[in-house]
Amino acid sequence: MCPEETDVKLRILLAAKKLFARQGYDGTSVRQICEEAGVNVALVSYHFGGKENLFGALFDAFFPSKRVQEVLSLRLSPLAGIKLVVREITLTRLREPELISLLQQEIMVQSPRIDIIRKYAFPVWTYVRDVLLEGRRQGVFRFRSIDHTFMSVTGAILFHKKSDYFRPLFTEEQQDSESLIQDITDFVLGGLGVDPTASAEE
Numbered sequence: 286m287c288p289e290e291t292d293v294k295l296r297i298l299l300a301a302k303k304l305f306a307r308q309g310y311d312g313t314s315v316r317q318i319c320e321e322a323g324v325n326v327a328l329v330s331y332h333f334g335g336k337e338n339l340f341g342a343l344f345d346a347f348f349p350s351k352r353v354q355e356v357l358s359l360r361l362s363p364l365a366g367i368k369l370v371v372r373e374i375t376l377t378r379l380r381e382p383e384l385i386s387l388l389q390q391e392i393m394v395q396s397p398r399i400d401i402i403r404k405y406a407f408p409v410w411t412y413v414r415d416v417l418l419e420g421r422r423q424g425v426f427r428f429r430s431i432d433h434t435f436m437s438v439t440g441a442i443l444f445h446k447k448s449d450y451f452r453p454l455f456t457e458e459q460q461d462s463e464s465l466i467q468d469i470t471d472f473v474l475g476g477l478g479v480d481p482t483a484s485a486e487e
Contacts, residue, residue, distance in 0.1 A: 294332050296322040298346050301339050306383035309390055310340060310398065341401050347384045348405045349377055357412050363420030364479065367438075370413055371470045374442045379462055389444060410439060420477070427478030434477070441473050 300321035304313040315336050319326040333339040356373055359366075378385045391402055414435050420426035428434040460468070 293322075293324055293328060295346075297324060297329060297332065297339070298343060302343055302347065302383045302387070305340070305343070306386040306390075310336075310387070310396065337398070340398055343384065343387070344401065344405045347381055349373075349381075350405060353409055357408060363416045363423060363425050364474075366412070366416040367420070367473060367477070368470055370409070370416070371442055371473060372466050374409070375466045375469060376462065378443075379465075385443075410435075413438060417477075425479065428476075437476060438473055441469060441476070 297318060301313070301318045304317055304321055308317075315329050316326050318336075318339075319329060329336065329339055333342055352373065356369060359369070361369060388402055388406070390396075391398055414431065417426060417428070417434060417438065418431060421428060421431075
């Protein structure tokens with residue numbers, strides 16, 4: 286593919302990511318995407334084969350699949366595994382807020398495109414569930430229901446963000462990434478019944 290075609294594809298992808306995050310998939314037309322990208326409307330079909338394929342291409346382009354595979358290949362203790370997941374997902378949310386916003390929207394409405402998201406995200410969530418179970422088996426984590434605990438942990442990691450809805454109640458300045466990661470990690474580990482001393486030593 287020549288550089289010009291690559292540039293056009295990237296512009297379309299960036300425009301789609303921005304508009305899908307802002308307006309939702311169903312609320313965004315191909316024409317709007319092309320106007321945002323400054324390209325001919327026919328180029329979405331030419332490069333992606335339509336709007337739905339463009340949605341999948343967003344995750345091909347911007348979901349950190351390579352980093353996910355690197356993390357999943359590491360042989361870590363349950364405590365180190367949970368900490369790393371919190372860090373990597375939080376950093377991804379900070380780097381790709383539009384993609385994460387789109388992912389959250391699609392999950393909340395259980396859209397017809399949910400299987401596309403599962404293809405990319407489920408390896409991470411399967412890892413989290415396995416780490417939780419292994420941590421409980423080793424006595425590192427304490428919880429009753431794996432399902433409830435899994436949903437609480439993923440919710441704290443994936444859906445934790447300062448939204449405009451709650452902004453009138455905020456009293457603190459925006460946190461830097463390391464402080465945010467530490468706060469989410471402390472919250473998750475506290476919910477898992479982890480001894481703070483053991484957490485600090487890991």
